[in-house]
Amino acid sequence: MMFPQLKIAALVSVGRNPASGAPRAARNDVLALDAALALAPEVSVLHAGDAAPALHDYLAYGAASVEVLPLPAGADALAPLAARVAGYDLILCGQRAEAGQGSGTLPYRLAKALNMPVVSAALEITLLGDIVEIVQFLPKGQRRVVRVSLPAVIALHPLAPRAPRYVYARLRAGRLLSAPALVAAPLPVSPWQSEPAVKKPQKLKPPETRQGHARLLGAIATESKGGALVREGSAAEKARAILDYLRTNRLIEF
Amino acid sequence: MNQERKRLDPRRPFVLSPAGLRRIILGATGGFDASLLAAPAYKPAPKPLRLKGDPAGYLLVAAHSQRGMLDAHAHQAIAAAALLASPQQAVVVLVFGSLNEDLRAYGADLVAVLPGADELGFAPEQELAWLCEFVTRYAPAHVFMPDNEIGDGDLGRRLAIHLGAEVATHVVELKPGAVAMYWQGGAALARGLMPLVVLIAPDVAETSLPFSGAGETVAPPAAQAPPGRYQNRGLREIAASALALEEADFIVAAGNGVADIPTLEAVAAAFGAAVGASRVAVDEGKFTRDKQIGATGKTVSASTYLAVGISGAVQHLQGIKACRHVIAINSDASAPITKRADLSVVGDAQEVMSALLAELAQRNLPDTARESV
Amino acid sequence: MHSLDHLVTLLFWLAVAALAFGTMRRARLWRAGAAAPFNWAQLLTVPRRYLVDVHHVVARDPYIARTHMLVAGGAVAAVALVALNYGLMLYWPLLNGAIVLAAAVMLGGSYLVWQRRRAPLPRLSAGPWNRLPYTLAAFALGLLALALLPSALLSGFFAALIMLALLAGTAELVLGIGTGGPMKHAVAGVLHLAFHPRAERFAMRSTALRPLDLAAPVLGVEKPTDFRWNQLLGFDACVQCGKCEAACPAFAAGQPLNPKKFIQDMVLGFSGGSDAAFAGSSYPGITLGGHSGAPEEPILPALLAPETLWSCTTCRACVEECPMQIEHVDAIIDLRRFQTLARGALPGKGAEMLGNLRETATQGGYDNAARYHWAVDLNVRQIRPGESVDVLLVAGEGAFDMRYQRSLRALVKLLQAASVDFAILGALEVDTGDTARRLGDEATFQAQAARLIATLSTLTFGRILTADPHVFHSLKNEYPALGGHFTVLHHTVFLAGLASSGQLKLSATSETRAITYHDPCYLGRYNGETEAPRALLRQIGVRLTEMERSGLRGRCCGGGGGAPLTDIPGTQRIPDIRIADARATGAGLVAVACPGCTAMLEGVVGPRPEVIDVAELLAAALEGQA
Numbered sequence A: 001m002m003f004p005q006l007k008i009a010a011l012v013s014v015g016r017n018p019a020s021g022a023p024r025a026a027r028n029d030v031l032a033l034d035a036a037l038a039l040a041p042e043v044s045v046l047h048a049g050d051a052a053p054a055l056h057d058y059l060a061y062g063a064a065s066v067e068v069l070p071l072p073a074g075a076d077a078l079a080p081l082a083a084r085v086a087g088y089d090l091i092l093c094g095q096r097a098e099a100g101q102g103s104g105t106l107p108y109r110l111a112k113a114l115n116m117p118v119v120s121a122a123l124e125i126t127l128l129g130d131i132v133e134i135v136q137f138l139p140k141g142q143r144r145v146v147r148v149s150l151p152a153v154i155a156l157h158p159l160a161p162r163a164p165r166y167v168y169a170r171l172r173a174g175r176l177l178s179a180p181a182l183v184a185a186p187l188p189v190s191p192w193q194s195e196p197a198v199k200k201p202q203k204l205k206p207p208e209t210r211q212g213h214a215r216l217l218g219a220i221a222t223e224s225k226g227g228a229l230v231r232e233g234s235a236a237e238k239a240r241a242i243l244d245y246l247r248t249n250r251l252i253e254f
Numbered sequence B: 001m002n003q004e005r006k007r008l009d010p011r012r013p014f015v016l017s018p019a020g021l022r023r024i025i026l027g028a029t030g031g032f033d034a035s036l037l038a039a040p041a042y043k044p045a046p047k048p049l050r051l052k053g054d055p056a057g058y059l060l061v062a063a064h065s066q067r068g069m070l071d072a073h074a075h076q077a078i079a080a081a082a083l084l085a086s087p088q089q090a091v092v093v094l095v096f097g098s099l100n101e102d103l104r105a106y107g108a109d110l111v112a113v114l115p116g117a118d119e120l121g122f123a124p125e126q127e128l129a130w131l132c133e134f135v136t137r138y139a140p141a142h143v144f145m146p147d148n149e150i151g152d153g154d155l156g157r158r159l160a161i162h163l164g165a166e167v168a169t170h171v172v173e174l175k176p177g178a179v180a181m182y183w184q185g186g187a188a189l190a191r192g193l194m195p196l197v198v199l200i201a202p203d204v205a206e207t208s209l210p211f212s213g214a215g216e217t218v219a220p221p222a223a224q225a226p227p228g229r230y231q232n233r234g235l236r237e238i239a240a241s242a243l244a245l246e247e248a249d250f251i252v253a254a255g256n257g258v259a260d261i262p263t264l265e266a267v268a269a270a271f272g273a274a275v276g277a278s279r280v281a282v283d284e285g286k287f288t289r290d291k292q293i294g295a296t297g298k299t300v301s302a303s304t305y306l307a308v309g310i311s312g313a314v315q316h317l318q319g320i321k322a323c324r325h326v327i328a329i330n331s332d333a334s335a336p337i338t339k340r341a342d343l344s345v346v347g348d349a350q351e352v353m354s355a356l357l358a359e360l361a362q363r364n365l366p367d368t369a370r371e372s373v
Numbered sequence C: 001m002h003s004l005d006h007l008v009t010l011l012f013w014l015a016v017a018a019l020a021f022g023t024m025r026r027a028r029l030w031r032a033g034a035a036a037p038f039n040w041a042q043l044l045t046v047p048r049r050y051l052v053d054v055h056h057v058v059a060r061d062p063y064i065a066r067t068h069m070l071v072a073g074g075a076v077a078a079v080a081l082v083a084l085n086y087g088l089m090l091y092w093p094l095l096n097g098a099i100v101l102a103a104a105v106m107l108g109g110s111y112l113v114w115q116r117r118r119a120p121l122p123r124l125s126a127g128p129w130n131r132l133p134y135t136l137a138a139f140a141l142g143l144l145a146l147a148l149l150p151s152a153l154l155s156g157f158f159a160a161l162i163m164l165a166l167l168a169g170t171a172e173l174v175l176g177i178g179t180g181g182p183m184k185h186a187v188a189g190v191l192h193l194a195f196h197p198r199a200e201r202f203a204m205r206s207t208a209l210r211p212l213d214l215a216a217p218v219l220g221v222e223k224p225t226d227f228r229w230n231q232l233l234g235f236d237a238c239v240q241c242g243k244c245e246a247a248c249p250a251f252a253a254g255q256p257l258n259p260k261k262f263i264q265d266m267v268l269g270f271s272g273g274s275d276a277a278f279a280g281s282s283y284p285g286i287t288l289g290g291h292s293g294a295p296e297e298p299i300l301p302a303l304l305a306p307e308t309l310w311s312c313t314t315c316r317a318c319v320e321e322c323p324m325q326i327e328h329v330d331a332i333i334d335l336r337r338f339q340t341l342a343r344g345a346l347p348g349k350g351a352e353m354l355g356n357l358r359e360t361a362t363q364g365g366y367d368n369a370a371r372y373h374w375a376v377d378l379n380v381r382q383i384r385p386g387e388s389v390d391v392l393l394v395a396g397e398g399a400f401d402m403r404y405q406r407s408l409r410a411l412v413k414l415l416q417a418a419s420v421d422f423a424i425l426g427a428l429e430v431d432t433g434d435t436a437r438r439l440g441d442e443a444t445f446q447a448q449a450a451r452l453i454a455t456l457s458t459l460t461f462g463r464i465l466t467a468d469p470h471v472f473h474s475l476k477n478e479y480p481a482l483g484g485h486f487t488v489l490h491h492t493v494f495l496a497g498l499a500s501s502g503q504l505k506l507s508a509t510s511e512t513r514a515i516t517y518h519d520p521c522y523l524g525r526y527n528g529e530t531e532a533p534r535a536l537l538r539q540i541g542v543r544l545t546e547m548e549r550s551g552l553r554g555r556c557c558g559g560g561g562g563a564p565l566t567d568i569p570g571t572q573r574i575p576d577i578r579i580a581d582a583r584a585t586g587a588g589l590v591a592v593a594c595p596g597c598t599a600m601l602e603g604v605v606g607p608r609p610e611v612i613d614v615a616e617l618l619a620a621a622l623e624g625q626a
């Protein structure tokens, strides 16, 4: 059902292909855009940042235009976005960004700034008058149904069952619009230092107390997991080998 | 002489010690003795307490339980706190939901339980009020929570934003006073000082500890939030067999070497696993097309992938790149799947599947396995 | 009884009028199509195109070649003579004698048509086509009687009978074009030859797709009238002979595609109507009567099911077989272009692959920097701007496939053994965009092409060498229209040159199994190259046992046109059929020359001949090899 009278915004960011690092439309944000377009024919598609070429992809995915709110590099997108979507009924975004920090906190911060409820891990969104019903993702095939009243912020889960289509003709027809900055975004002092991720992160472990031989044995015991081949034995023994593997690796709990 | 030397069978029976070590069972020559695994013959030696004297400060861990148990991810959060705590800092654990396990092994010193608030509920404002009460009560140096999808990731973010505190999410590395997390979708690693709220990714901390927590029970928080804006309309459950393969955590997949589909489905049901198939099995009409895994089918990321009668053609392997544990049952020891698999059992699919079912029937399946079927 | 002669004159002119009227009516339908260049002088090309190009195809089936020569030749001669003798009211007995001769030839031909249709091949259409031997014979018999029997001797009844026969035959001949009957092909076929949308094909093997103007208001074809008018005319030339159907690998595999029905559906599209009356085999799995079209209505899904469109492997077997020189693949790509560019409606993994291309320049979403990882230990040169090299090796997507890396390594070994001055493109390489183009994504294809052309233009090399026929085809035949002009060689051609010049020294193969060779469509049919791989195999002492369909008429492996990505279900798989072809020769080894074919044929399960690239066979037969 379409709700043309509602003001719906989809927040989109510049994503990043995991193999090449190439900028692209972020997958989760595409889902948010697609979900928004299923609710209303007109959706404000907003991006805080540069008018990056990758934003054209959102046009291909159905945005009539993408409104770009200027943002100095490194600045926090919250203030300009919050100022822009004040007064909207529904604000959709992806649960976690692909590029940048990808902390998944923006929807929460936005909701707090606008004093709206926020629901994340959304798979399906249904409007029931001024109430919105959300089917939320839970692992192991569980789904939770949650209702909040509008206005609300909703963050889409990557497994949302939507099939957005990339359509070149729409890319050709749509436009990026640059919007005037409503408020200046503060440049936060980042407490983080980033480096290229080359080394594997280290697991937090208790200090090693075992001595030489025991340590060696320990190393062998933990490394001998991969590529084992069980040829001999009865079918029952083979079945037990499988169960044992599953238990050893805590894949089943009995 | 050399020929005489007996070689140790690497697959000799063993038990797993609490420290994660394999213990070869001496005297046993082959095969497994199930009773040894079901009821370990040893008693764990009592471990020393980590906390020395009265606590002079706290680290708080909060997590949702599932059916009375915390999961491995939550255990890691507790263990991480315990490993990072100073000898004078106590680890306080606030469990949303009932708890039927002992958290001392993971280093919990004080444990509070909120039996009515497990992962199935959804009352963010009330949970936030409880959590805030504990933050006020203990003034913890840090709050650790598993960054998961059963409510802790959500609650942790709400907490940080509510307090206006710095938060680190998806933390992949913990060191005293410092955290690291991936940025740029995994291309960059960001390091910084440990903020108040620390939401950790899975597998950042070892859970087999050389010490134990005090494990005292403390009163749960009692704050009452005013009626909230969120209305929980209950749960829907999708049977494991009907679960989209992309979402499944355990997949039993059939290939050309499986003739008896009902048995395979029974094995999957016993594990609470979803069913997948190779293209050949789909082509033969044994499965619908949405069950196909591989280059032209689904790409899956289950932790456990049991490939029965699947040769492991590249196009098939492409679909299971992200699977952590691959187990193969195949009559051909040289099938390509055995190179990919962590464990390969060489044998007839039908026989091994039947034996698996028999073994599983002998054991009393705990609730976890049965309910998710 | 001069009245009979006059009656024939009257009939003749009425027929001319009916033919003209019918042609005009039909032409109105064609002209609703999009613009295409037009020049009356092109009509002059018809005799040559007919006698050379059409005959070349028809002659593969000697029976029908003879039949058509008799029927059509006889009919054309007879009608010309009737025009002279009766149309111009000469009524010369001598000309009547000539008419007798022509009509007798036509009658003989009609008999052959009748013979053919007594136990028709499944690929032939029934329905109105079944009456053809009778109406043609009636026309011939009518003329015979008219010209043989002095009109004075004829009774009124007999004269009426003759007129009836002539009327029936004439109606068949002249009303077809206006009403869409079988004889429509005579007019449309001639005009189609003259105004063919791919005129280049009469001069050379022409298989490149034409670039799409990405600024055009309609991207590709949505409605029948979006086809160019001469494409519509071309559809009308179809004689429903079903040669294309018999050659189509998708049809054979039970996928919902039949190129003959496809062409007839396109005719329905611009002329309007339902497919209920179609008298041939339907698309496998799709019953007749459920689809209909109109000139201004979208073709998908009312007239054509999407599964039909996406089953095609673009193998061009249909085009190769079509006596009427119809271009099925061009039409299919036109339709795909609209579906992909204006609707984003690709099935299966198609859209995912296109996203991968845009984001990673690889089809599989790989890290492009890893494209030449297979070559790290081979000590090969990586090309750099400013350094010149003779041969530049472009690997293609197969570089990411562990199996095909074996073939590439074999190729490198051969090049090194022959001391070829070569370098690899390395991480500078991006996908050619070939598969994107077959899936209708002209935007992504042109973007990829622009990238690759820009890269190549910064480098100094003599020739491009590739082991992938799809890379070969797009670089050689399709990049020129986008400004990329390169000398491109397929590895079999290049190696054959090295071997015959003695630069590559080969000994006899140690292979004892019977060997057959599978022609990749994009090397054979698309580029006419069927001899080089065979010459190479002969060189190492292989005596090939050919499969039933080989060379220019080889059967597709099922891997072209993005078909493995769209993966439309059938009753079996195309590569299974191809492996069965190979087994039928008793071969224990199928030699291939394409990464796609290798993957498809190796995907066949169960015991089967081994699949080995020509380069691997050669590398194993290098002289001086242990």
Ligand SMILES: Cc1cc2nc3c(=O)[nH]c(=O)nc-3n(C[C@H](O)[C@H](O)[C@H](O)COP(=O)(O)OP(=O)(O)OC[C@H]3O[C@@H](n4cnc5c(N)ncnc54)[C@H](O)[C@@H]3O)c2cc1C
Pocket: B254, B255, B256, B257, B258, B277, B278, B279, B280, B281, B292, B293, B294, B295, B296, B297, B298, B308, B309, B310, B311, B312, B313, B314, B315, B316, B319, B329, B330, B331, B332, B335, B347, B348, B349, B350, C564, C599, C600, C601, C602, C603, C604, C605, C606
């Ligand atoms: C373009 C393309 C795309 C493809 N996409 C996919 C895809 O997405 N997914 C996919 O799966 N395949 C795909 N394939 C097909 C792939 O190449 C293989 O053909 C297919 O995966 C093989 O399936 P299988 O392992 O079930 O069958 P087989 O190769 O026949 O293997 C059967 C296995 O079962 C074992 N076996 C036989 N009997 C028994 C028994 N009684 N007990 C135990 N083991 C037994 C055999 O030893 C063998 O290893 C694709 C192929 C191509 C060319």
Ligand code: SF4
Pocket: C244, C247, C248, C249, C250, C251, C257, C258, C259, C311, C312, C313, C314, C315, C316, C317, C318, C319, C328, C329, C556
């Ligand atoms: S190109 Fe090949 S697959 Fe496509 S219709 Fe023609 S014969 Fe069939």
Ligand code: SF4
Pocket: C237, C238, C239, C240, C241, C242, C243, C244, C245, C259, C260, C263, C318, C321, C322, C323, C324, C325, C326
């Ligand atoms: S398209 Fe060509 S080959 Fe196919 S039926 Fe028509 S005339 Fe024959």
